[in-house]
Amino acid sequence: MLRFSKDKVFATACIGIAAVLAVIVFSYPLESSYFPRILVVFIGAMGLLLLARNCLQKTAAKAAENFNQYKVQLSSAALVFTSIAAYTLGIYLVNYEITTALFLFFFMLALGYRKFTVMVVTSLSLTLALYLIFFEILAVARPDSLFFT
Amino acid sequence: MIDNILLGFATLMDVGMLSAIAAGVIGGVLIGMLPGLSSTMGVALLIPITFSMPPQMGLGMLGGIYLASTYSGSISAILLNIPGTSAAVATLLDGHPMSQKGQSTRAIALATFGSCIGGMISVIALLFIAPPLAEFSLRFGSPEFFLLALCGITVIASLSAGAMEKGLIAGALGLLLSTIGNHPLTGFMRFTADIPSLYDGIPLVVALIGLYSIPEVIDMIVRDKAGQVPMRQRDNANPFSFLPEIFRQKVNILRSSLIGVIVGIIPGVGCSVGGFISYDAAKRASKTPEKFGKGSAEGVIACETANNAVTGGTLIPLMTLGIPGNPVTAVLLGGLMIHGLTPGAELFTLNADISYSFILSLFVANLLFVPIGLFVAKYCVKVTLIPMPVLAATIVALAVIGTFSIRGALEDVAIMLFIGAIGFILQLFGVPRAPMVLGLVLGTLAEGELARSLAIVHGDWSAFGMQLVTRPISLVILIFCIFALIQGVMQHRKKSKLLE
Numbered sequence: 116m117l118r119f120s121k122d123k124v125f126a127t128a129c130i131g132i133a134a135v136l137a138v139i140v141f142s143y144p145l146e147s148s149y150f151p152r153i154l155v156v157f158i159g160a161m162g163l164l165l166l167a168r169n170c171l172q173k174t175a176a177k178a179a180e181n182f183n184q185y186k187v188q189l190s191s192a193a194l195v196f197t198s199i200a201a202y203t204l205g206i207y208l209v210n211y212e213i214t215t216a217l218f219l220f221f222f223m224l225a226l227g228y229r230k231f232t233v234m235v236v237t238s239l240s241l242t243l244a245l246y247l248i249f250f251e252i253l254a255v256a257r258p259d260s261l262f263f264t
Numbered sequence: 265m266i267d268n269i270l271l272g273f274a275t276l277m278d279v280g281m282l283s284a285i286a287a288g289v290i291g292g293v294l295i296g297m298l299p300g301l302s303s304t305m306g307v308a309l310l311i312p313i314t315f316s317m318p319p320q321m322g323l324g325m326l327g328g329i330y331l332a333s334t335y336s337g338s339i340s341a342i343l344l345n346i347p348g349t350s351a352a353v354a355t356l357l358d359g360h361p362m363s364q365k366g367q368s369t370r371a372i373a374l375a376t377f378g379s380c381i382g383g384m385i386s387v388i389a390l391l392f393i394a395p396p397l398a399e400f401s402l403r404f405g406s407p408e409f410f411l412l413a414l415c416g417i418t419v420i421a422s423l424s425a426g427a428m429e430k431g432l433i434a435g436a437l438g439l440l441l442s443t444i445g446n447h448p449l450t451g452f453m454r455f456t457a458d459i460p461s462l463y464d465g466i467p468l469v470v471a472l473i474g475l476y477s478i479p480e481v482i483d484m485i486v487r488d489k490a491g492q493v494p495m496r497q498r499d500n501a502n503p504f505s506f507l508p509e510i511f512r513q514k515v516n517i518l519r520s521s522l523i524g525v526i527v528g529i530i531p532g533v534g535c536s537v538g539g540f541i542s543y544d545a546a547k548r549a550s551k552t553p554e555k556f557g558k559g560s561a562e563g564v565i566a567c568e569t570a571n572n573a574v575t576g577g578t579l580i581p582l583m584t585l586g587i588p589g590n591p592v593t594a595v596l597l598g599g600l601m602i603h604g605l606t607p608g609a610e611l612f613t614l615n616a617d618i619s620y621s622f623i624l625s626l627f628v629a630n631l632l633f634v635p636i637g638l639f640v641a642k643y644c645v646k647v648t649l650i651p652m653p654v655l656a657a658t659i660v661a662l663a664v665i666g667t668f669s670i671r672g673a674l675e676d677v678a679i680m681l682f683i684g685a686i687g688f689i690l691q692l693f694g695v696p697r698a699p700m701v702l703g704l705v706l707g708t709l710a711e712g713e714l715a716r717s718l719a720i721v722h723g724d725w726s727a728f729g730m731q732l733v734t735r736p737i738s739l740v741i742l743i744f745c746i747f748a749l750i751q752g753v754m755q756h757r758k759k760s761k762l763l764e
Contacts, residue, residue: 147447147452150710150714162433191482203677206664222657226652226653233651
């Protein structure tokens with residue numbers, strides 16, 4: 116089943132990650148790395164156990180039919196990560212309030228929402244609410260921006 | 265003692281005092297609900313406001329914030345699948361599935377009543393059994409604390425029954441992430457890649473936001489594209505109609521309260537661990553354990569009762585010995601000292617009027633957050649009716665500003681994204697995220713206590729092993745750990761056979 120092949124990929128990835136981390140962690144002084152060393156070995160061992168269990172499991176081989184679902188998941192993840200990175204960069208370069216309002220509007224647009232009045236009202240009112248709660252009431256220091264501070 | 269309790273009651277009759285507690289509760293509910301704003305941050309930010317108040321009033325306000333914020337983290341956990349505070353992490357497991365079934369009001373009502381009862385029981389414990397229990401927790405040494413962390417790992421194993429290796433790997437990854445930064449004893453930097461933001465490790469709240477908000481937003485988009493929009497039924501039920509359900513769960517509530525109080529008394533363990541242990545105990549005792557993780561009311565009641573019962577428990581060692589049980593009580597200790605109060609016997613003799621009015625103000629706060637929490641939640645339920653793009657954009661904006669507000673550093677958003685990516689990958693492979701959170705929560709405690717235990721025996725592992733089996737308390741915890749692990753393995757095998 117697809118679930119088992121997924122488990123195999125995960126187990127193999129865990130073994131790989133454990134191997135890479137082992138190289139790093141075993142280069143640290145022993146007295147400062149007991150705990151991460153135990154954990155890295157443990158992750159590798161669990162990965163091996165999971166892989167062995169899945170290899171031994173008798174399952175009917177089935178074609179992986181859910182490639183489209185993965186594509187949707189990965190494209191959605193790419194949109195979210197890119198948007199947050201651009202939003203953070205915008206805060207750093209321009210200004211929190213302007214960037215937040217623009218981010219909210221364009222993120223909704225990217226997600227296929229087309230009610231422009233709702234989008235404008237939401238963007239402005241949410242920016243104002245966040246500004247009041249965090250910077251006025253809770254007195255969190257505003258992020259420093261390069262241009263419009 | 266009775267005289268002091270009556271004196272405390274008399275103080276509560278003041279309108280100013282009641283207003284201060286109510287203000288604290290309202291502030292606490294709002295702080296707890298907003299992801300990224302922790303109880304610690306709320307209490308710390310509002311301590312300066314209490315400077316000018318009489319000690320009773322100031323402490324009553326801070327106590328209100330502490331209790332209410334611990335409770336209200338469950339509201340965003342249930343509605344948005346993002347825990348408002350780390351205390352509500354266990355509530356996610358069943359709270360959000362209930363919300364997806366269109367039972368938001370029921371989930372919030374049960375969480376509110378459970379939190380209230382758990383909180384009340386813990387205040388009774390604080391009032392009457394504080395000194396002997398606090399003395400017992402002093403017998404815990406480093407090996408016992410290390411084993412307590414291991415006990416958390418066994419809970420992870422049983423929580424992720426059916427995918428035990430995956431659960432254990434996620435837990436170990438969480439523990440590994442908690443080792444980023446300096447070593448607790450030697451100060452040696454690990455996994456920091458010379459990035460200053462990582463020198464003190466990954467802030468827990470930043471990790472929680474990343475682990476829960478990012479994968480949740482991605483999942484919302486995927487479900488929306490696939491046309492699998494979660495049930496967003498209009499939920500106009502009266503929250504008080506669920507009150508009888510709470511009374512039917514009296515054993516669950518009593519057990520969870522007891523677990524919460526005991527966990528609270530042990531310093532450094534915290535609300536989230538109390539919630540998980542109680543959830544696990546409720547699942548083991550339940551007649552319908554298969555419903556856990558799919559929207560079980562028992563699960564929501566267990567973790568919410570326990571995490572609020574922890575609050576009173578943490579105040580026991582704080583007030584009697586000056587040992588803060590968690591970061592919030594550490595800040596509260598500062599609040600006590602700012603008002604010229606020193607924890608210990610003096611607090612219950614010379615300043616008995618202040619300490620007893622503080623304890624009794626916690627009773628009032630527990631009662632107040634029921635109407636206030638339900639009123640706020642009534643409007644928050646509408647969150648589930650908001651179109652997906654608006655909700656997703658709101659969650660992302662809240663996650664970014666919430667992350668920034670922890671340390672005032674935009675670099676933390678990058679850390680949040682990194683943890684979010686791990687959360688997404690785990691979700692993609694069907695690995696539970698909760699064990700990773702528990703690993704992150706327990707990691708610092710486990711590593712610190714392991715390092716201290718080894719330092720005591722000069723790095724001799726065999727002597728450390730002997731310590732674990734020769735100390736009575738550690739031996740009991742060790743036996744409990746082994747028992748829980750074996751039970752988890754047996755449950756897993758039973759399920760595998762059923763699947764075959």
